[in-house]
Amino acid sequence: MAEEKKLFKVTIDNITIEVEAGTSVLQAARKIGGDVTPPAMCYYTHLKGSGGKCRTCLVEVAAGSAVDPRPMPKLVASCRTNVMDGMVVKSVTSEKVLDARAGVVEFLLINHPLDCPICDQAGECHLQDLSYEHGKEGTRYEFKRRTFEKEDIGPFIQLHMTRCILCYRCTYVADQLTDHRVHGILDRGDHSEISTYISKAIDNDFSGNMIDVCPVGALTDRTFRFKNRVWFTKPMDAHRNCDKCCGKVTLWLRGDEVLRVTARKDEWGEVQTYDGKPGWICNDCRFHKKHKNDWVVEGLTNISRHSVIGQGKYPGLQIPKETIPEVMGGKQPNLLMDIHSVSGVNDPGVDLSKIEGPATSKTFGNDDQ
Ligand code: SF4
Numbered sequence: 001m002a003e004e005k006k007l008f009k010v011t012i013d014n015i016t017i018e019v020e021a022g023t024s025v026l027q028a029a030r031k032i033g034g035d036v037t038p039p040a041m042c043y044y045t046h047l048k049g050s051g052g053k054c055r056t057c058l059v060e061v062a063a064g065s066a067v068d069p070r071p072m073p074k075l076v077a078s079c080r081t082n083v084m085d086g087m088v089v090k091s092v093t094s095e096k097v098l099d100a101r102a103g104v105v106e107f108l109l110i111n112h113p114l115d116c117p118i119c120d121q122a123g124e125c126h127l128q129d130l131s132y133e134h135g136k137e138g139t140r141y142e143f144k145r146r147t148f149e150k151e152d153i154g155p156f157i158q159l160h161m162t163r164c165i166l167c168y169r170c171t172y173v174a175d176q177l178t179d180h181r182v183h184g185i186l187d188r189g190d191h192s193e194i195s196t197y198i199s200k201a202i203d204n205d206f207s208g209n210m211i212d213v214c215p216v217g218a219l220t221d222r223t224f225r226f227k228n229r230v231w232f233t234k235p236m237d238a239h240r241n242c243d244k245c246c247g248k249v250t251l252w253l254r255g256d257e258v259l260r261v262t263a264r265k266d267e268w269g270e271v272q273t274y275d276g277k278p279g280w281i282c283n284d285c286r287f288h289k290k291h292k293n294d295w296v297v298e299g300l301t302n303i304s305r306h307s308v309i310g311q312g313k314y315p316g317l318q319i320p321k322e323t324i325p326e327v328m329g330g331k332q333p334n335l336l337m338d339i340h341s342v343s344g345v346n347d348p349g350v351d352l353s354k355i356e357g358p359a360t361s362k363t364f365g366n367d368d369q
């Protein structure tokens with residue numbers, strides 16, 4: 001007879017759910033969804049050992065368990081802390097957590113360049129989202145930022161180490177997905193960098209998945225670099241029979257031209273699972289099948305993360321669940337940054353958050369164009 005699974009009750013931001021013993025606080029929060037879910041820059045469900053590096057997922061444990069309800073003395077990394085029965089967790093309802101997140105973003109941005117206008121990851125960058133949600137408009141850092149030369153690692157991937165936040169995800173892909181590890185993190189502290197040993201090219205069949213797991217624009221697809229901005233493309237779900245991988249992908253189209261092929265992502269930005277297995281895709285599907293005819297197109301991809309693609313009135317947009325009013329007794333989320341208080345450029349008479357779609361010259365009363 002199958003053993004009955006033990007369930008633990010956990011309360012996160014005043015919402016109580018039951019999850020299986022052994023579930024992390026982060027995974028429990030993802031089951032609730034919306035804003036109570038802590039951001040995660042280094043944890044990746046399908047990569048063993050990931051998590052515990054970036055500290056963006058910190059939460060406050062107000063009661064450790066029903067048996068021992070004492071609070072935990074420090075904020076804990078929710079991706080590496082398992083729930084206990086009767087645990088009470090505060091995420092977005094904790095001032096301490098919000099303050100810590102702002103601090104972590106400030107640290108992550110010490111070296112990360114603010115080159116979003118020319119970065120291929122702009123529009124789908126988790127650090128960009130994180131800094132909009134928890135960052136400050138200025139920096140207190142006065143020293144020289146670390147910079148690196150761009151490096152082609154293999155025929156299809158470019159590494160721009162200056163943007164790397166050392167989350168280790170790509171090294172786990174190299175370790176766990178490819179036949180043998182060909183790159184890792186060298187040196188320590190400010191000198192740490194990911195690198196291929198003796199410049200060995202990453203030419204493994206599944207190496208392209210490193211691009212998909214990179215939360216920032218440090219690893220980019222050389223076949224797509226500078227071809228287009230992501231918000232001008234149209235993502236479509238498609239599949240083909242592939243003997244190496246699941247063959248289920250997202251095609252990023254401009255008209256009928258396939259500009260990029262990626263694995264399909266879920267609402268947390270991680271690859272989707274099929275029959276319990278992660279849907280990693282092979283380099284053949286990713287880099288060599290760039291014609292629409294190579295694929296059976298299924299339809300528009302559902303975009304469920306906060307995404308700039310939604311700005312173009314993309315019909316496949318699924319707005320994520322808004323949990324702040326639910327956990328804050330009906331209170332609406334605060335506007336994190338009022339553009340008029342930090343910039344004199346925008347006409348204060350125009351409330352940009354209330355207009356439909358992007359602003360044009362007509363929004364500012366100029367009918368000439
Ligand atoms: S290159 Fe990207 S995935 Fe790899 S460690 Fe840096 S940020 Fe993480």
Ligand code: FES
Nearest residue numbers: 052054055057079
């Ligand atoms: S996601 Fe938990 S420490 Fe990075």
